[in-house]
Amino acid sequence: MIIVSHRGPVSFTREPDGTFSSRRGAGGVVSALSPLIEGRDDIVWIAAAIGDDDRAAVAADAAGVAGFALHLVVPDSTDHRLHYDVVSNATLWFLFHGLFDLPRRPRFDQHFRSSWTAYRTVNQVFADAICSTAGEGDVVLVQDLQFALVPAMVRAARPDLRLAHFTHTPFCPADDIRILPDDVAKELLTSMASAPAGFHTERWAANYRACVEEILGVTPPTFVSTFGPNPAALAATAASPQALEAGARLDAEIGDRHLVFRTDRIELSKNIARGFLAFDRLLDLHPQWRERVVFAAFVYPSREGLAEYLAYRQEIEQTAQRVNERWATDDWKPVWLDTHDDFARSVAGLQRADVLLVNPLRDGLNLVAKEGPLLSTRDVVVCLSRGAGAFDELGPFVVEVHPYDIEQTADALHRALTMDPGERASRAADLRRLAGARPASEWLDEQVAQAASAT
Numbered sequence: 001m002i003i004v005s006h007r008g009p010v011s012f013t014r015e016p017d018g019t020f021s022s023r024r025g026a027g028g029v030v031s032a033l034s035p036l037i038e039g040r041d042d043i044v045w046i047a048a049a050i051g052d053d054d055r056a057a058v059a060a061d062a063a064g065v066a067g068f069a070l071h072l073v074v075p076d077s078t079d080h081r082l083h084y085d086v087v088s089n090a091t092l093w094f095l096f097h098g099l100f101d102l103p104r105r106p107r108f109d110q111h112f113r114s115s116w117t118a119y120r121t122v123n124q125v126f127a128d129a130i131c132s133t134a135g136e137g138d139v140v141l142v143q144d145l146q147f148a149l150v151p152a153m154v155r156a157a158r159p160d161l162r163l164a165h166f167t168h169t170p171f172c173p174a175d176d177i178r179i180l181p182d183d184v185a186k187e188l189l190t191s192m193a194s195a196p197a198g199f200h201t202e203r204w205a206a207n208y209r210a211c212v213e214e215i216l217g218v219t220p221p222t223f224v225s226t227f228g229p230n231p232a233a234l235a236a237t238a239a240s241p242q243a244l245e246a247g248a249r250l251d252a253e254i255g256d257r258h259l260v261f262r263t264d265r266i267e268l269s270k271n272i273a274r275g276f277l278a279f280d281r282l283l284d285l286h287p288q289w290r291e292r293v294v295f296a297a298f299v300y301p302s303r304e305g306l307a308e309y310l311a312y313r314q315e316i317e318q319t320a321q322r323v324n325e326r327w328a329t330d331d332w333k334p335v336w337l338d339t340h341d342d343f344a345r346s347v348a349g350l351q352r353a354d355v356l357l358v359n360p361l362r363d364g365l366n367l368v369a370k371e372g373p374l375l376s377t378r379d380v381v382v383c384l385s386r387g388a389g390a391f392d393e394l395g396p397f398v399v400e401v402h403p404y405d406i407e408q409t410a411d412a413l414h415r416a417l418t419m420d421p422g423e424r425a426s427r428a429a430d431l432r433r434l435a436g437a438r439p440a441s442e443w444l445d446e447q448v449a450q451a452a453s454a455t
């Protein structure tokens, strides 16, 4: 079996002495896949060498990862930049998450056209890697929007392979697919429709079917399957010296105050700035929380090749600073914003949180919404945006957040902070049960079944 995802289990950093260190790859796909694939020598994981240091590690033959049959593909770096930054991140990601500032963007000019050609080229490089690795009749599971053209390419070259494509993001409504140039929408959807297409919730699957019906006039095969975090992997991280140390530091910093917590990639769709504005409004409306609650946001850099992401990082930092300037006292800093990528510390935060804020504009699933309840030592109350795919599963037991409404979000935080212990415990128990109800192994099996049943 072959799994293809753009991001692999780790990313590499070249150290001053010329050796390479590795750290866990970002995002939910890697969190779900790594524990499933580790130790399985019957699964080849094909992923991309993403940064310069990844490429250098491949060149130095230092890109092996213990426990994985990992094949890191190194596309031409200019093609790859256009594939990743311009098409995957600045176009398809924005389209599927509804992030375009439409009076200004997108602009489908010559630069986009060259980028679309590069996207096609990089997809072909991966399709070739799949075809040269796969045995007769192998199952191939292609993940995400970085590889939407791979299904058609593999089908054309190797009709014997059994293929499924899984999208971890949302999918846009039918009206929005018309934003893409007509030929691009057609090429994208024709490829995706050539294999069963999986999504985390029926909401995104229905949007996708409506897009294909709109553009191609056919109803494509779809399936819905989702996963939760791997409890054993989470427990192992929680027991690590790094998480224990981070937990001790959190305890020392927070003391007996309440902790509102979030952890995310620094990502426009995660809606981090509005979270701080809602917290500011909470302090405004409910003086009892002044000096009594800390909002810790452990968020980490992402996609810094895009100006929008760099600007968003600054906006987040400035917003947090303004809240602190407004409310801080000698011994209380209301917002604790930290932008270092440290998964163990995020796990410690999730254990200690009283309230977990997950307020994305739109999100394919959002694994943090499930990690929180599984790790919590304090019956965490989850304030969850209705825009997250996970809301479809967890909705009855979370406090709903309207992601654009700051007043409503402030109310949701207040409700969560004042919830009585009995209700907290009962909701937390339901959330724990639901968060653990869908092991990623079943999600993987479902993809295999879908791939195998495709003609």
Ligand code: F6P
Pocket (backbone or CB within 6 Å): 006, 007, 026, 027, 028, 029, 030, 143, 144, 145, 168, 169, 302, 303, 364
């Ligand atoms: O979950 C969707 C996804 O695009 C994954 O494919 C990806 O690994 C993750 O988001 C994080 O994004 P990136 O790899 O661009 O940092």
